[in-house]
Amino acid sequence: MASFADPITVYGKANVSAQAADEGEGSFTELKSNASRFGIKGDLQVDDDLEVVYTLEWQVDLADESGSDNIAARNQYLGLKGNFGTVLLGRNDTMLKQSQGKIDQFNDYEADIKGLWKGENRMGDSVTYISPTINGFSAGLTYIAEDDVAGDDAQSLSVSYGDKNLKQSNWYASIATDFNVKGYDSQRISVQGKFDALKLGAILHRQELAENGDSKDGVLVSAAYTLGKIVLKGQVQTLEDDKSLSVGADYKLGKSTKAYIWYTDRGLDVSEDKSWLALGLEHKF
Template sequence: MRVPFLLATAALASAQASADVTVYGKANVSLQHADEAGNREIELQSNSSRIGLMGQESLSDSVAILYRFEYETSVDDGDKDGQTLTQRNIYLGLQTAGGTLMGGVFDSPLKTAAAGVDLFNDLEGDIRNIFAGENRPKNIVQYVTPKSLGPVTAKVAYITKEADGIDGVSASAAYKLDDLYLAVAMDQDVEDNADNTDTYRLVGAYTLGAVQLGGAYEKYEREIGNGDGYFASLKWSLTDQWILKTQYGQSDIKVDGRESFSLGGDYIFSKTAKAFAYYTTNQDDAVRDDDYLGVGLELKF
């Protein structure tokens, strides 16, 4: 389908004429050896590569309209779910001294609460393998507290399912001061086709010199049974260019006995470019035993 591609291209071209619009993106590609339940292959992966534009229109000294249009594209083969581009975070919002109100399609407060702690986000070691709640709901309206609250940021979102189920709620409260980050978040009936579900998440991170320690605990409640899980991560900046990182998680939320372990490293070329390598193993008590070994390159602009 070429319509989204043409619309996005026209929007990006016209954005160059406005000083208040930022065109941005990320190309992330890895070549990996995948061993999935005994099936082995070499594959080129596009890891949530994207392009978008964002900006604001000031209405007064304290009021502005905010917007973002972000699309994912597959750098490996150009096909993302049968299209050239698919929608990611897209919203329109109003920012005032009392906070920001926004509506559209974007990551829920529960998902964003752990964004800086998941060190293998968008790769095979992403916490979505063991946790519920990694959602980007449609028809979401969200309020975010103003920066005047200092180290505390709260988000409350309402997700209307319209005629397709029970409406959902997602909320989070985060504390960020210097090297300490703490957050608590919850979802209620947010996932598609999953009414009467509750998700609770605790997140923490602390940076001590060159080392960042992080972790999260999640409890998932539903009519057919409950589950919980945790993960811990460590990032060690050996130099300004070399970073080592590892992550381990375990949960019964998606599958009984699910475990995920990842080990990797980054080589930083600049603020926008890096090379990386990783090894990930995902296992559970059923039949899955998957291993991935890969190298990749990322460029942000």
């Protein structure tokens, strides 16, 4: 990250892959911009125990042919932080989405867990509260006003323990639930642990249509093993009879840059199976 002047930080990442895809109706090749983004964020002390915090982030499609309409809003909010916790107003990931931490080893790629599961929501008209961390535990609540959920308000809650980046602790765990977020009630139990060079994670997921109570269950198990500059990764995700299997490897080229390769095979119960093979490059700033 680069800081031009306190308290503003400019940050982002560029991630582009060349992919061979088979999505059931035929095979093709493409360049894919995997949630490449840029943003600014900062904080300003306005009192001894009070800070103003803000984030303005956009997604950019580096592989877009025309170059038009390739910028989209991501998390954008303004808030206050103090001894009471943090309150954020604006567009933000729900607490259920945030509760996965870093368990999804193929986040932003075709194997992102949103490919099978509901609940990966970024909502406008939202108020987010995150409590202070006490003995490793913290809680969060997202309230979404009626304007963004077609006539009904919605809530997303989570309770977590540990550090989701696994840098300050070797364990992370969370319980989260959605109430009527985009028409679904969802629940997740997530856990991840670090054992020297090995990271293991798992998520139990349940989603239910709020309108008729139709429900589906799923499981995700992920692993990452660091071997020098190489990180080997694998992940299995299910939703009833739908399954997604992914394997891949990252190669560290520098402090903020990596090359990667991955393969995903998705078997679907009521539609054509799909698969992708990708080779790409990511740089963070």
